[in-house]
Structures are given as C-alpha cells and as structure tokens.
Amino acid sequence: MTPKAGETVVEKMEVDEVKPETQEKQEPVKDVNAIAVESIKEQLAALDKGEEHLVTRVLQVLPKTRKQLNDIVLHKLVSAHLSSDSQFGESLLKYLHYTPPPADTEVQPMDTTAPKSKSPKKAMKPVYSSPESDCYVRLLVLLHLYAQKKHAEALTLGEQQLTFIYNTDKRTLDGLAAKTLYFLCVIYEREGRLFDLQGFLNSRLRTATLRHFNESQAVLICWLLRCYLINRQYQSAAHLVSKVAFPENASNNDLARYMYYQGRIKALQLDYNSAAGYFLQAQRKAPQEGAIGFKQAVQKWVVVIGLLQGEIPDRSVFRQPIYRKCLAHYLDLSRGVRDGDVARFNHNLEQHKAEFEADDTLTLIVRLRQNVIKTAIKQISLAYSRIYIKDIAKKLYMTNETETEYIVAKAIADGAIDAVITSDVRDGPRYMQSSETADIYRTSEPQAHFDTRIRYCLELHNQAVKALRYPPKKKIAVETIEQAREREQQELEFAKELADEEEDDF
Structure with a gap:
C-alpha cells in the first residue's frame, strides 16, 4: 500500500524537526587565567603613565585582584613583563614553583624561492616598564607568597621591594610602599615578632613625615600604636598620639584603625566619653561589607564602655548574625550588670576570664564590679526605705560591714542614690534611710544627655563634610578655526533674524 502524498510530507517534516544534540553550538569555555592576566596588564598599562590618581585607583581594586592570583597567572605575567632591570624576571620566577608545558612547534622548511628584502627595517627600541608597574608586580608576588603562608620568602621579597622604593624616591610609589609595609607588619605579627619592627617603624615614620608621604605615614602610625598596645606600652602609645598628626586625606580603613586605637587608649585612661566617641x-x-573581625573587636569595646558609663546595650546588638557568637559572654555580663547581681557577675568573670584576656578587655571588666555594686545599691534603695548595713552586705556577698558602709557612702556622695546613713542610738546598728524619689526632669540630667547628643550630631556633620568628594574638572575643549567661523556665522544669521523681526513689528 503506497502512502499518500500528504502523509509523506508530514513524515518528512517530522524527521526534519528532530535535530541531534551534537549539532547544537556549545559556548566556548572561558580561560579564567587568561582573563586575569589581561586584567592585570591593563592595570600595569595605567601604572606606566606615572600618575598618582591612577596608582590609587589600581590599589583600590587590589582585594579583587588578589583572588585571581595563582602560579600560572603570575608566571605568565612576570615572563611577559619587560623591566629595565635584567634580573627582575629571574628574581621573581624563583618564588613561583611552576614549570610551563613545552610548546608544540613545527619546524618548517626554509623557502629558498622567496625574494630577499632589499633594505631591512630598523630595530625598534624596547619600551621598558615604569618603576610603579615593577613594584606592583613584585607586590602581587608578595601577596601570593603570603596567601601560601611562605612567610620567609615573603619577608625577603618585601625587604627588596622597600629597598627599591626608598632608593627610587618617587611620590607615586607611596601607595605601593604603604601596602608593602602593611603586609610585612602582618607577617611579623603572625610570627610573634612585631616588637622587633618597633625601631624600624619609628625611623620610617620620621622619613615619611619629612617627605609628606601620607599613605605610608598613616600605615606606620597605626602599626606603631598596635605594637605599643600589644606589648602593654600604653604610655608610649598615648605619647605617640599626642605628638603625631594623622593625615587628613588617609583612607577610611586606616582612619578606622586609628580611631579604634585612640578609643582603647582613652578607655585605659578612664576617659570613657572620648573613648565612646572614637569607637x-x-x-x-x-567598610560596610567585610572587615567582620574588626567590627567585632570594636563592638566588644563599645559594649564594655557603655556598661562602664551606666548604659545597658540594646538586645538587638547581640542578635545580629556577626555578633551573636562573639558577644555571647558579654551578653551574660550585661545581664549581671543590669540586674546588679554580684554573684552572677563574679561567676561570669571567672568562667570567661581567658576570653576577656584574649580580647584585651579584662582590665575594664574588672572595673565593672563597682558599677554592679552601685546598681545593686540603687535597687536596694528603691526597694527598701530603711535597711541595715549588715543586710546590704549579705545581699552584696560582702563579709566586711565597714567596707559595705564605705561603698554605700560613696554611692550617696556620687549622687547615685538619695539616702543617708544613720542609727537610732549612738553605738547602735547603722542603717540606710532612703529619701523620696524626686522628679528627674527637675534635675540637670536631661540637659546633660541632650548636650551629649548635640555634640555627637555636630561631630557627625563635620566628619561628613570632610569626607565629601568632588568630581574631577572636565577639560575645556578648544574649538578649531572652522568651528569658530561657523559659530560666528550662526551668530550673524541669528542677529539678522532678530533685526528683521523688529522691523516687521514696526
């Protein structure tokens, strides 16, 4: 039975619609290493121009560039980099443990029939790279060694980088020198030898101050303060802060570190209001994103300073994801201070003493015991109109009644409570007589809080004005002679049209 014409056409159409999968076009696989090499070469081309703002722009994307580094990318980059120093490539390739695969090359026979060239072209002079791009390539290799925890090789390379920068003595190399100094200090701190750099950092700070290298100056000040605080040299840190002038145009990261160290110094000097402002x-x-460890360290000090000032932190702070785990011990501490529970405070202090020592907040937390006792006395004065000193000692877990009486008297003298200590007879048992609670709005306390908020808002406004950035000035385009003639012709025609319109009106 022969099929009909219509059925044959339908079957053919159905067969044609089916396409094998092998015929589909596949997207080409992107070579991540090649993309990284090309991106870094664009940065090197910008650095070769020798302009300071371009160096700053390249260093701003350095965290993103660090994620693209590996042995293959760096080997291709160093091999293709043309430096004026003949030993530049060899000195860097020895730090990269990578052997490129042999290239497949075919030997082609010599063509004897080709005509010989009459006059050979003059050889082009090679264009060598700038010192900025050389330092940047060396910095990338240093970061790669640091990521692989090869600290000894990274220190050797970093010292070579600093020697080259200081011998070259160019202002555009200041940002690269600051980055190199930063990572050298990080490596020394990881190895527990940061104190060995103290003399070197002081000498480099003097040089950077005299030459007005702002970025290096900011990094050196922050690391000197960190070195002093780690070694418990608080007087030296305070003396350094009083003598140096931190650069106003420093980056926000360096300024945040400087404010953090200043807050720690002020807190140890019992100036809690200034410390809270610095924190x-x-x-x-x-940074809004990232720097989680720094934010956690600052928040721990903020909580402790707030407790020392008599302020209980909000519960929402402890519920944030980045603070929930690291502030768990401080939450228990805040509960003990809020409730005035001396026993709970002592238990938390003994249980988490090692964590507080690691955070360098143990010295301030020990001072909180007086605040806990004050809070407990305040609650006792509100709960009892009259209570004996020996009963107060029992509630505060104190064995000496005379010491308890002194503490209550100090709380009365400081204005924490409104009460008097008296006795019914001359040598009878002494007790605390509480006064009636007065209206707090009749005192000067609301005015003091309002003044503190106003000063904070003014300081916030001043910092915002200093942080303003204006767009670069656009270059005025110079018109050619033809454009000037055309513009004059248009102006003449426009003037004639206006004159004709005025004649028509009359």
Whole structure:
C-alpha cells in the first residue's frame, strides 16, 4: 500500500524537526587565567603613565585582584613583563614553583624561492616598564607568597621591594610602599615578632613625615600604636598620639584603625566619653561589607564602655548574625550588670576570664564590679526605705560591714542614690534611710544627655563634610578655526533674524 502524498510530507517534516544534540553550538569555555592576566596588564598599562590618581585607583581594586592570583597567572605575567632591570624576571620566577608545558612547534622548511628584502627595517627600541608597574608586580608576588603562608620568602621579597622604593624616591610609589609595609607588619605579627619592627617603624615614620608621604605615614602610625598596645606600652602609645598628626586625606580603613586605637587608649585612661566617641567613629569608617573581625573587636569595646558609663546595650546588638557568637559572654555580663547581681557577675568573670584576656578587655571588666555594686545599691534603695548595713552586705556577698558602709557612702556622695546613713542610738546598728524619689526632669540630667547628643550630631556633620568628594574638572575643549567661523556665522544669521523681526513689528 503506497502512502499518500500528504502523509509523506508530514513524515518528512517530522524527521526534519528532530535535530541531534551534537549539532547544537556549545559556548566556548572561558580561560579564567587568561582573563586575569589581561586584567592585570591593563592595570600595569595605567601604572606606566606615572600618575598618582591612577596608582590609587589600581590599589583600590587590589582585594579583587588578589583572588585571581595563582602560579600560572603570575608566571605568565612576570615572563611577559619587560623591566629595565635584567634580573627582575629571574628574581621573581624563583618564588613561583611552576614549570610551563613545552610548546608544540613545527619546524618548517626554509623557502629558498622567496625574494630577499632589499633594505631591512630598523630595530625598534624596547619600551621598558615604569618603576610603579615593577613594584606592583613584585607586590602581587608578595601577596601570593603570603596567601601560601611562605612567610620567609615573603619577608625577603618585601625587604627588596622597600629597598627599591626608598632608593627610587618617587611620590607615586607611596601607595605601593604603604601596602608593602602593611603586609610585612602582618607577617611579623603572625610570627610573634612585631616588637622587633618597633625601631624600624619609628625611623620610617620620621622619613615619611619629612617627605609628606601620607599613605605610608598613616600605615606606620597605626602599626606603631598596635605594637605599643600589644606589648602593654600604653604610655608610649598615648605619647605617640599626642605628638603625631594623622593625615587628613588617609583612607577610611586606616582612619578606622586609628580611631579604634585612640578609643582603647582613652578607655585605659578612664576617659570613657572620648573613648565612646572614637569607637563610634571607627564603626562608621569601617567598610560596610567585610572587615567582620574588626567590627567585632570594636563592638566588644563599645559594649564594655557603655556598661562602664551606666548604659545597658540594646538586645538587638547581640542578635545580629556577626555578633551573636562573639558577644555571647558579654551578653551574660550585661545581664549581671543590669540586674546588679554580684554573684552572677563574679561567676561570669571567672568562667570567661581567658576570653576577656584574649580580647584585651579584662582590665575594664574588672572595673565593672563597682558599677554592679552601685546598681545593686540603687535597687536596694528603691526597694527598701530603711535597711541595715549588715543586710546590704549579705545581699552584696560582702563579709566586711565597714567596707559595705564605705561603698554605700560613696554611692550617696556620687549622687547615685538619695539616702543617708544613720542609727537610732549612738553605738547602735547603722542603717540606710532612703529619701523620696524626686522628679528627674527637675534635675540637670536631661540637659546633660541632650548636650551629649548635640555634640555627637555636630561631630557627625563635620566628619561628613570632610569626607565629601568632588568630581574631577572636565577639560575645556578648544574649538578649531572652522568651528569658530561657523559659530560666528550662526551668530550673524541669528542677529539678522532678530533685526528683521523688529522691523516687521514696526
């Protein structure tokens, strides 16, 4: 039975619609290493121009560039980099443990029939790279060694980088020198030898101050302060802060670190109001994304300073994801201070003493015991109109009644409670007589809080004005002679049209 014409056409159409999968076009696989090499070469081309703002722009994307580094990318980059120093490539390739695969090359026979060229072309002079691009390539290799935890090789390369920068003595190399100094200090701290750099950092700070190298100056000040604080040299740190002038145009990261260290110094000097202001500025200057460890360290000090000032932190702070785990011990501490529970405070202090020592907040937390006792006395004065000193000692877990009486008297003298200590007879048992609670709005306390908020808002406004950035000035385009003639002709025609319109009106 022969099929009909219509059925044959339908079957053919159905067969034609089916396409094998092998005929589909596949997207080409992107070579991530090649893309990284080309991106870094564009950065090197910008650095070769020798302009300071371009160096700053390249260093701003350095965290993104670090994620693209590996032995293959760096080997291709160093091999293709043309430096004026003949030993530049060899000195860097020895740090990269990578052997490129042999290239497949075919030997072609010599063509004897080709005509010989009459006059050979003059050889082009090679264009060597700038010192900025050389330092940047060396910095990338240093970061790669640091990521692989090859600290000894990274220190050797970093010292070579600093020697080259200081011998070249160019202002555009200041940002690269600051980055190199930063990672050298990080490596020394990881190895526990940061104190060995103290003399070197002081000498480099003097040189950077005299030459007005702002970025290097900011990095050196921050690391000197960190070195002093790690070694418990608080007087030296305070003396350094009083003598140096931190650069105003420093980056926000360096400014946040400087504010954090200043807050720690002020807190240890019992100036809690100034310390709280510095910590708040450090939080505002910190990056919105990332720097989680720095934010956690600052928030721990903020909680402790707030407790020392008599302020209980909000529960929402402890519920944030980045603070939930690291502030768990401080949450228990805040509960003990809020409730005035001396026993709970002592238990938390003994249980988490090692964590507080690691955070360098143990010295301030020990001072909180007086605040806990004050809070407990305040609650006792509100709960009892009259209570004996020996009963107060029992509630505060104190064995000496005379010491308890002194503590209550100090709380009365400081204005924490409104009460008097008296006795019914001359040598009878002494007790605390509480006064009636007065209206707080009749005192000067609301005015003091309002003044503190106004000063904070003014400081915030001043910092915002200093942080303003204006767009670069656009270059005025110079018109050619033809454009000037055309513009004059248009102006003449426009003037004639206006004159004709005025004649028509009359």
